[in-house]
Amino acid sequence: MSINNNSEFKPKIVAFCCNWCSYAGADLAGSSRLTYPADVKIIRVPCSCRVNPMFILRAFEKGADGVILCGCHPGDCHYTSGNFYARRRMTLLFSMLDYIGVENGRTRVEWVSAAEGVKFSATMNSFVEKIYSLGKNVRLEDLRCKN
Amino acid sequence: MQRIGVFVCHCGSNIAATVDVKKVVEMAMCEPGVVHAEDYPYMCSEAGQAKIQAAIKEKNLGGVVVCSCSPRMHENTFRKAAEKAGLNPYMVEIANIREHCSWIHKNMEEATEKAVILMKAAVAKVNLNTPLQAGESRVTKRALVIGGGIAGIQTALDIAEAGYPVDIVEKTPSIGGRMSQLDKTFPTLDCSACILTPKMVEANAHPNINIYTYSEVEKVSGFVGDFTVDIRKKARSVDMSKCTGCGVCQEKCPNKKTPNEFNRGLNNRSAIYTPFAQAIPNVPVIDREHCTKFLTGKCGICAKVCQAGAVDYEQQDEIITEKYGAIVVATGFNMINLDKYDEYAYSQSKDVITSLELERIMNAAGPTKGHLERLSDGKAPKEMVFIQCVGSRCADKRGKSYCSKICCMYTAKHAMLIRDKYPDVNVTVFYIDVRTPGKNFDEFYRRAVEEYGVNYIKGQVGKVIPQPDGKLLVQGSDLLSNKQILKEADMVVLAAAIEPEPGVRNIATMLTASIDTNDFLTEAHAKLRPVESPTAGIFLSGVCQGPKDIPETVSQAGAAAVKAIGLLAKDKLTTNPCTAKADELMCNGCSQCANVCPYGAISYETKLINDHGVREDRRVAVVNSALCQGCGACTVTCPSGAMDLQGFSNRQILAEVDAICR
Numbered sequence: 159m160s161i162n163n164n165s166e167f168k169p170k171i172v173a174f175c176c177n178w179c180s181y182a183g184a185d186l187a188g189s190s191r192l193t194y195p196a197d198v199k200i201i202r203v204p205c206s207c208r209v210n211p212m213f214i215l216r217a218f219e220k221g222a223d224g225v226i227l228c229g230c231h232p233g234d235c236h237y238t239s240g241n242f243y244a245r246r247r248m249t250l251l252f253s254m255l256d257y258i259g260v261e262n263g264r265t266r267v268e269w270v271s272a273a274e275g276v277k278f279s280a281t282m283n284s285f286v287e288k289i290y291s292l293g294k295n296v297r298l299e300d301l302r303c304k305n
Numbered sequence: 306m307q308r309i310g311v312f313v314c315h316c317g318s319n320i321a322a323t324v325d326v327k328k329v330v331e332m333a334m335c336e337p338g339v340v341h342a343e344d345y346p347y348m349c350s351e352a353g354q355a356k357i358q359a360a361i362k363e364k365n366l367g368g369v370v371v372c373s374c375s376p377r378m379h380e381n382t383f384r385k386a387a388e389k390a391g392l393n394p395y396m397v398e399i400a401n402i403r404e405h406c407s408w409i410h411k412n413m414e415e416a417t418e419k420a421v422i423l424m425k426a427a428v429a430k431v432n433l434n435t436p437l438q439a440g441e442s443r444v445t446k447r448a449l450v451i452g453g454g455i456a457g458i459q460t461a462l463d464i465a466e467a468g469y470p471v472d473i474v475e476k477t478p479s480i481g482g483r484m485s486q487l488d489k490t491f492p493t494l495d496c497s498a499c500i501l502t503p504k505m506v507e508a509n510a511h512p513n514i515n516i517y518t519y520s521e522v523e524k525v526s527g528f529v530g531d532f533t534v535d536i537r538k539k540a541r542s543v544d545m546s547k548c549t550g551c552g553v554c555q556e557k558c559p560n561k562k563t564p565n566e567f568n569r570g571l572n573n574r575s576a577i578y579t580p581f582a583q584a585i586p587n588v589p590v591i592d593r594e595h596c597t598k599f600l601t602g603k604c605g606i607c608a609k610v611c612q613a614g615a616v617d618y619e620q621q622d623e624i625i626t627e628k629y630g631a632i633v634v635a636t637g638f639n640m641i642n643l644d645k646y647d648e649y650a651y652s653q654s655k656d657v658i659t660s661l662e663l664e665r666i667m668n669a670a671g672p673t674k675g676h677l678e679r680l681s682d683g684k685a686p687k688e689m690v691f692i693q694c695v696g697s698r699c700a701d702k703r704g705k706s707y708c709s710k711i712c713c714m715y716t717a718k719h720a721m722l723i724r725d726k727y728p729d730v731n732v733t734v735f736y737i738d739v740r741t742p743g744k745n746f747d748e749f750y751r752r753a754v755e756e757y758g759v760n761y762i763k764g765q766v767g768k769v770i771p772q773p774d775g776k777l778l779v780q781g782s783d784l785l786s787n788k789q790i791l792k793e794a795d796m797v798v799l800a801a802a803i804e805p806e807p808g809v810r811n812i813a814t815m816l817t818a819s820i821d822t823n824d825f826l827t828e829a830h831a832k833l834r835p836v837e838s839p840t841a842g843i844f845l846s847g848v849c850q851g852p853k854d855i856p857e858t859v860s861q862a863g864a865a866a867v868k869a870i871g872l873l874a875k876d877k878l879t880t881n882p883c884t885a886k887a888d889e890l891m892c893n894g895c896s897q898c899a900n901v902c903p904y905g906a907i908s909y910e911t912k913l914i915n916d917h918g919v920r921e922d923r924r925v926a927v928v929n930s931a932l933c934q935g936c937g938a939c940t941v942t943c944p945s946g947a948m949d950l951q952g953f954s955n956r957q958i959l960a961e962v963d964a965i966c967r
Contacts, residue, residue: 188404208937220966
């Protein structure tokens with residue numbers, strides 16, 4: 159990865175991955191040795207629809223600089239329709255995050271299948287790059303939302 | 306607080322080369338609740354598992370964290386090990402420090418830091434784990450095979466032979482599939498029908514096999530061991546119990562202008578038809594879209610000539626609902642549409658044909674009675690050109706990125722058969738590569754070149770131009786001598802790419818089986834579980850999983866059957882205990898969870914609830930844990946926060962978030 163590491167900034171990035179597609183895609187990225195920055199930490203959930211907006215708010219509250227949610231491609235959900243719920247919920251949540259001081263670029267929803275190790279790695283690289291360009295999540299701190 | 310043990314695996318050097326495992330152990334001991342931490346070169350080995358079991362007993366552990374490879378790899382291994390030592394298996398969590406850490410990071414310091422955080426997240430989660438009890442579900446001892454080609458027939462026969470009842474659902478009027486359209490088969494050149502039809506007859510006669518032809522799967526619900534499937538038996542307009550298969554109706558049918566699908570539209574058939582002479586069942590179907598009786602109401606000749614009185618214009622579609630324990634997908638393939646490859650003049654000239662059309666032309670029961678002739682003027686060709694990889698191995702969006710795998714061999718077969726039967730016909734093959742791995746395959750190809758004098762040219766064809774005299778001018782290049790080639794041909798045969806049968810995506814969606822971007826069904830593991838879908842209870846047979854020839858299809862069909870038999874042989878299955886659970890005190894019975902549940906697992910009951918001393922009847926949600934698959938959709942929808950998912954509870958996930966962001 160060619161991210162500029164001169165600065166001291168080490169972002170905290172949480173990636174929620176559904177067990178069936180994206181988590182397996184991340185495993186494939188690993189077994190194909192496709193690198194992405196160590197700033198990304200993955201939490202396994204059964205389905206993208208398991209991700210409660212509360213989890214994302216909590217991450218930012220605790221100092222995360224970015225949160226990404228990965229699920230199966232639309233139509234490919236292991237539970238048939240979970241990713242559609244996730245998509246709707248996140249669209250709504252993300253549209254409101256700006257009000258509490260979380261810029262739009264700090265959240266993302268991506269569809270990664272179990273066969274897309276390359277896409278998983280590329281997605282994480284581009285997301286981390288975006289977080290580096292946004293810098294530390296200070297706006298939320300300024301709003302005294304961090305305890 | 307649990308008493309937690311942390312076990313860090315080196316995975317040989319896979320983890321230890323990039324992650325300082327000693328440091329992870331050291332840091333683990335600082336975590337709240339951790340009373341034991343150790344590392345070992347191979348935790349998954351018997352000795353490694355024994356270490357975990359010993360620690361559980363000696364230190365009286367209530368929770369275990371294994372820092373190792375992906376939970377998709379060894380979660381079960383470690384759960385079973387813990388269970389043997391007397392710990393509830395669901396008190397084990399995995400921190401994935403191989404696929405998600407050591408394999409993707411090169412800097413040891415960074416990787417170690419990340420491994421420590423992943424360990425901490427797992428410790429935080431396991432602290433909140435509760436013992437879960439896997440339930441049991443019954444197995445319906447009956448299998449469904451979707452698709453009645455050679456893959457489906459073979460799978461059904463193997464399952465039936467093992468003593469389990471099998472239903473085959475085939476959408477066309479007869480079983481047989483693509484293989485029934487082939488003339489001869491490589492590398493032995495035995496006739497396709499001669500080896501296929503006995504199998505069709507065997508399947509039809511087998512007491513354990515029930516065949517639904519002209520039928521489609523309409524709805525699938527349930528889960529492994531207990532699927533409920535709706536099958537639409539389309540109206541055949543002929544009573545199967547009365548028809549004797551005499552064929553008079555087809556002879557007398559005045560409407561013989563419908564393109565014959567079986568012959569790839571090269572000739573026409575009657576509106577009441579059986580696809581081919583050896584069709585099973587040998588009962589015709591009325592094609593209602595083309596039948597004069599159905600279009601205008603005036604005809605009815607078939608009913609008049611039928612001595613058995615089997616023709617029934619009033620017949621309706623029938624829905625059959627049946628329960629199955631296992632489902633095998635064997636939907637097969639079709640040739641791609643060549644509209645996007647008009648440089649080969651497929652739409653402009655009748656003498657540019659696909660390989661499957663050539664199979665029909667070469668077949669004695671085909672439109673030309675097996676005589677090789679030009680479809681435009683019926684003349685015998687003198688020059689034939691075969692073009693390989695039409696739409697296969699295609700870099701752009703027009704075609705398929707994959708190799709169709711069968712074309713090299715069937716083209717060698719076609720070339721050989723033509724040279725054998727018509728020695729005066731010159732055969733030229735344009736190819737990118739000749740790929741002939743397989744038993745006796747390369748020898749077969751070499752015979753075509755060396756004994757039968759087939760002219761192989763390495764290079765692609767740019768254009769086929771129909772000439773006014775009816776000939777076809779083929780413009781190509783010879784890469785080996787770096788020359789442009791202009792060749793006049795009488796017939797051009799295109800090895801069109803194969804693609805999964807178009808309806809398969811719909812079927813995959815009903816089965817919640819994964820499917821890739823090319824519409825091939827995805828296997829559970831590319832190397833180790835090639836005939837199973839990641840969805841439990843769904844098995845893959847034949848080309849629906851990827852291009853393959855007949856020998857490979859038959860072996861995969863057998864493998865899929867064995868996997869299905871393995872499932873059907875069990876009386877009970879353990880169910881996933883990570884299911885949703887409603888907190889009755891918090892539930893207000895609003896029904897939102899039931900609305901999002903894809904499995905219909907949530908119902909409502911009026912229960913007497915004791916809410917801090919207030920006793921009252923309330924309508925509360927109840928989850929049927931046998932139906933719940935544990936997706937968690939309801940947990941997020943619930944406005945009062947009453948619904949939670951066991952094994953992935955709100956508190957557990959929040960603990961992980963906290964540990965990562967700490």
